[in-house]
Amino acid sequence: MSNHKFLNLPAERSDPQTSRYLILPIPYEGTVCFLSGTARGPEAVLSVSDQMEHFDEELLIDFTQRGIATLPPIPSANTPGEEFERIYSTVKQYDFFRTGQFPIILGGEHSVTPPIVRAAAEVYEDLSVLQFDAHADLRDSYTGGRYSHASAMRRVLDWTTHLVQVGIRSFSEEEYRDCPERIQHILTPKMLTENRTEYCNRILCGLTEHVYLTIDVDVFDPSIAPGTGTPEPGGLDWLQVTGLLRTICTTKKVVGADIVETMPLGGCNVITEFLTARLASKIIAYTS
Numbered sequence: 519m520s521n522h523k524f525l526n527l528p529a530e531r532s533d534p535q536t537s538r539y540l541i542l543p544i545p546y547e548g549t550v551c552f553l554s555g556t557a558r559g560p561e562a563v564l565s566v567s568d569q570m571e572h573f574d575e576e577l578l579i580d581f582t583q584r585g586i587a588t589l590p591p592i593p594s595a596n597t598p599g600e601e602f603e604r605i606y607s608t609v610k611q612y613d614f615f616r617t618g619q620f621p622i623i624l625g626g627e628h629s630v631t632p633p634i635v636r637a638a639a640e641v642y643e644d645l646s647v648l649q650f651d652a653h654a655d656l657r658d659s660y661t662g663g664r665y666s667h668a669s670a671m672r673r674v675l676d677w678t679t680h681l682v683q684v685g686i687r688s689f690s691e692e693e694y695r696d697c698p699e700r701i702q703h704i705l706t707p708k709m710l711t712e713n714r715t716e717y718c719n720r721i722l723c724g725l726t727e728h729v730y731l732t733i734d735v736d737v738f739d740p741s742i743a744p745g746t747g748t749p750e751p752g753g754l755d756w757l758q759v760t761g762l763l764r765t766i767c768t769t770k771k772v773v774g775a776d777i778v779e780t781m782p783l784g785g786c787n788v789i790t791e792f793l794t795a796r797l798a799s800k801i802i803a804y805t806s
């Protein structure tokens with residue numbers, strides 16, 4: 519399906535056996551309820567990635583030095599339950615959490631996250647999850663059932679006890695009132711603007727030593743990331759998100775990440791694909 523590799527790196531810097539970083543495309547969109555197109559996200563992100571520099575402008579390092587391999591996309595299953603099992607078993611086969619390689623999953627819709635978290639939590643008993651998102655995604659079930667994208671974080675809680683939600687600005691009354699106390703949630707963009715230090719402290723206090731990152735691109739303001747299924751106004755900007763990521767990556771042991779819900783708009787508007795590719799490179803640079 520895909521001929522594109524992340525950054526189109528030469529073979530010696532993209533060998534899956536020796537690379538520290540593994541890009542894993544999961545072009546799944548089985549439970550989408552509004553705009554569709556996230557299945558085309560991973561391929562679009564990979565195809566624009568070779569336009570990027572390999573030198574990080576902030577840290578002044580070549581972030582490709584430790585190798586970045588692009589794995590074949592996981593073909594989509596027929597049902598949400600089968601998709602969960604397929605992603606989980608594929609991750610177990612690669613076994614990257616055990617080998618110490620760092621996966622960056624490209625979605626696809628947000629329901630790809632829970633099976634990855636399950637595999638990670640089997641290796642890191644204390645695993646916590648840091649979610650960047652506009653939506654709480656805490657419903658116990660939604661139109662697609664228990665594995666719906668709108669239940670992604672509820673399913674994550676089946677496998678880990680610690681979850682911190684950042685950038686959230688859309689949730690139901692039920693999600694707000696019935697939220698388990700163990701979740702540090704509803705850290706809204708407004709709170710970050712008002713007091714960044716307190717905001718950072720609340721994130722760090724809610725996380726354990728080993729952290730998995732899940733980033734829904736709708737955490738960004740739609741003006742800088744318009745290509746997503748459910749854009750919400752009032753989102754974070756690029757420097758806010760990358761600033762928080764840098765703090766987390768240098769304070770905690772981040773063991774993997776996914777970037778989901780990128781939906782190519784087509785034509786010349788590649789803003790969101792490009793932002794997604796840059797975000798992946800930032801995570802690599804910050805954890806190098």
Ligand SMILES: [Mn+2]
Nearest residue numbers: 652653734736
């Ligand atoms: Mn979302």
